[in-house]
Amino acid sequence: MQQSEKEIEEEWQIIKRAKKHPEAFGLLYEKYYEAIFLFVERRLGNTELAGDLTSQVFLKAMTQLEKYKFKGLPFSAWLYRVASNQVNEHYRKSKRRRVISLEDSHYDRLISDAEDLEELRDHDPGAMINALLGELSEAEVQLLELRFFEERPFKEVAFIMGITENNAKVRAFRIIDKLKKIQKKP
Amino acid sequence: MMSQATNHKYQVRVNANPPSKKQMQEHKDFHKLMLQYKRTKRRKPLHSVLGRVNKLMPLIIIILSLLVILLFYIQFAKQHQKKELPTVPQSQVEVDNAYQPSEYSPNR
Numbered sequence: 001m002q003q004s005e006k007e008i009e010e011e012w013q014i015i016k017r018a019k020k021h022p023e024a025f026g027l028l029y030e031k032y033y034e035a036i037f038l039f040v041e042r043r044l045g046n047t048e049l050a051g052d053l054t055s056q057v058f059l060k061a062m063t064q065l066e067k068y069k070f071k072g073l074p075f076s077a078w079l080y081r082v083a084s085n086q087v088n089e090h091y092r093k094s095k096r097r098r099v100i101s102l103e104d105s106h107y108d109r110l111i112s113d114a115e116d117l118e119e120l121r122d123h124d125p126g127a128m129i130n131a132l133l134g135e136l137s138e139a140e141v142q143l144l145e146l147r148f149f150e151e152r153p154f155k156e157v158a159f160i161m162g163i164t165e166n167n168a169k170v171r172a173f174r175i176i177d178k179l180k181k182i183q184k185k186p
Numbered sequence: 187m188m189s190q191a192t193n194h195k196y197q198v199r200v201n202a203n204p205p206s207k208k209q210m211q212e213h214k215d216f217h218k219l220m221l222q223y224k225r226t227k228r229r230k231p232l233h234s235v236l237g238r239v240n241k242l243m244p245l246i247i248i249i250l251s252l253l254v255i256l257l258f259y260i261q262f263a264k265q266h267q268k269k270e271l272p273t274v275p276q277s278q279v280e281v282d283n284a285y286q287p288s289e290y291s292p293n294r
Binding site: 022023026029030033034037038041042045047050051052054055058059062063097098099100101102103104125126129130133134141 | 194195196197198199200201202204205207209210212213214215216218219220222223226227
């Protein structure tokens with residue numbers, strides 16, 4: 001969901017109010033609850049656990065709202081960052097295998113972003129992504145999800161991951177490059 | 187159609203059904219969140235208190251070090267004074283301090 005500058009500015013006014021009066025955070029909670037829930041659920045593959053973790057994400061967001069600084073990005077970018085950290089912490093503690101949720105449309109987008117990969121459309125997306133995941137670092141997997149599966153703009157991807165926009169673009173290019181190499185393998 | 191592929195690190199879900207609105211609503215509760223927030227805000231966790239002390243730690247160490255140095259210096263200066271005083275001959279001190287009119291005094 002792309003937001004206009006006016007919407008982002010209006011949201012910033014709500015945040016400023018919520019910093020003084022926590023009840024005002026309810027507006028942001030209503031607006032983003034489902035988006036964050038789905039974001040977390042796609043990474044956990046478990047609805048119950050996603051519910052608990054989403055609550056933790058919003059609690060953390062509320063307690064750390066004082067530290068929030070406006071950088072011209074939608075508030076959702078900051079929430080995704082908090083959610084992403086929360087999911088990472090969950091996997092660090094539980095030592096379970098990470099869940100990656102993928103739709104056929106995500107796979108198509110990844111292929112259309114790369115040149116010369118049209119023939120990969122006939123391959124099984126699960127198997128291809130699985131082969132690609134074997135070649136990627138954890139940070140690259142996170143970028144793959146945010147950029148190609150969640151369709152976040154590079155500016156937001158960079159903010160969520162705590163890297164520069166250029167760095168995010170370079171890493172995305174490397175991911176596509178790795179997919180090309182997998183395709184060339186016999 | 188949903189399918190799954192696994193490797194040693196990841197479990198890939200393809201075309202999995204997202205949770206329904208009803209399932210999401212079951213967990214949505216802003217009132218509960220507010221209560222948790224108030225409880226969290228009320229008690230200051232130990233690590234945050236330690237964190238604040240930690241920020242001031244260099245200053246505390248410098249002030250304590252300066253105090254210790256100052257105390258040692260005062261102690262040292264006192265002892266040094268005590269040792270020096272008895273070595274000065276009393277009579278000499280008196281003579282040295284006594285007023286002696288100059289040979290070239292204009293009153294002479």
